[in-house]
Amino acid sequence: MKEKLKELRERAISQIEAAQDPEKLNEIRVAFLGKKGELKNIMKGMKDLSPEERPQFGQMVNDAREAIENRLEEVGRAAEKRLMEKRLAAETIDVTLPGRQTEPGHLHPNSIALRELEKIFIGMGYEVVDGPEIEYDYYNFEALNIPDNHPAKDEQDTFYINDKILLRTQTSSVQIRMMEQGRLPIRMIAPGRVFRSDEVDATHSPSFHQVEGLVIDKGLTLADLKGTLDTFAKELFGEETKVKFRPHHFPFTEPSAEMDVSCFKCGGKGCRFCKGEGWIEILGCGMVHPHVLEMAGIDPKEYSGFAFSIGLERIALLKYEIDDMRLLYENDSRFLKQF
Numbered sequence: 001m002k003e004k005l006k007e008l009r010e011r012a013i014s015q016i017e018a019a020q021d022p023e024k025l026n027e028i029r030v031a032f033l034g035k036k037g038e039l040k041n042i043m044k045g046m047k048d049l050s051p052e053e054r055p056q057f058g059q060m061v062n063d064a065r066e067a068i069e070n071r072l073e074e075v076g077r078a079a080e081k082r083l084m085e086k087r088l089a090a091e092t093i094d095v096t097l098p099g100r101q102t103e104p105g106h107l108h109p110n111s112i113a114l115r116e117l118e119k120i121f122i123g124m125g126y127e128v129v130d131g132p133e134i135e136y137d138y139y140n141f142e143a144l145n146i147p148d149n150h151p152a153k154d155e156q157d158t159f160y161i162n163d164k165i166l167l168r169t170q171t172s173s174v175q176i177r178m179m180e181q182g183r184l185p186i187r188m189i190a191p192g193r194v195f196r197s198d199e200v201d202a203t204h205s206p207s208f209h210q211v212e213g214l215v216i217d218k219g220l221t222l223a224d225l226k227g228t229l230d231t232f233a234k235e236l237f238g239e240e241t242k243v244k245f246r247p248h249h250f251p252f253t254e255p256s257a258e259m260d261v262s263c264f265k266c267g268g269k270g271c272r273f274c275k276g277e278g279w280i281e282i283l284g285c286g287m288v289h290p291h292v293l294e295m296a297g298i299d300p301k302e303y304s305g306f307a308f309s310i311g312l313e314r315i316a317l318l319k320y321e322i323d324d325m326r327l328l329y330e331n332d333s334r335f336l337k338q339f
């Protein structure tokens, strides 16, 4: 028995010394000192010893336990230390390394153009309002004096959701919503997305943006419209800019016009940019049709107004000399970061 105990003690110590990590040491602890461990097992043989031998053997068992425990403790502490050193080495931060660059975002050319337009109109006392992109046929067409047989209502141009609901084809719908609220006078711009069933090419997209304008007050005339839009054009394209109004037709304005600005590249002489014309078309406008006022609950004998609509992409393309509208929708950061 004594031999067995000696052998057990030596085996435990040599296993402990060979062990590298705390986990392995714990396994050894259980195997030798645990409730069902080897030391408990050997003590079962004590009953076969003579009464004189028992205390002596008991003492030997205690000594062995103590020796094993001490060794476990010492080797365990060293293993923990090694582990900690390894972890610290792995987590070292080299504060002298250069920082990682994060690339800042860029404003989209549309956003830059819109901010500029908003700034100009806010400066003239306009409020910026919003309207729904999913709209009733009534606000998009009917209330704007666009009868059922009008070509703009053709299904080829309009995305219909059902008979009465569609994706708005123009921000002019917001004019009606504002007039219906009846808070007069009105001086607003309504920027937003519009939708038309168009094929994509360099100048077309099924979804683009307009900035609608509407002013309603007592005694407004065509002179107010012209003065406002002239001021706007000069602020946007420069003091030397000239404007020209060409008669046009829109169902919801009478009279209606399209406005051209003198080419800000060549000053009006004619160049590649203005296709030799000297003029560039930038918006549609007109005096609000009395019937439209009436339908929205405003008395045309008392109030008059003017409206206009600027193509936002058109402004962005012109200002930044971008020749393909598709670039505005691809959102390639190499393109966007140039502006």
Ligand code: DAH
Binding pocket: 169, 170, 171, 172, 212, 213, 250, 253, 284, 285, 286, 306, 307, 308, 309
């Ligand atoms: N809504 C028209 C369109 O999308 C543009 C337009 C023209 C709007 C004249 C106006 C306006 O407010 O007065 O073609």
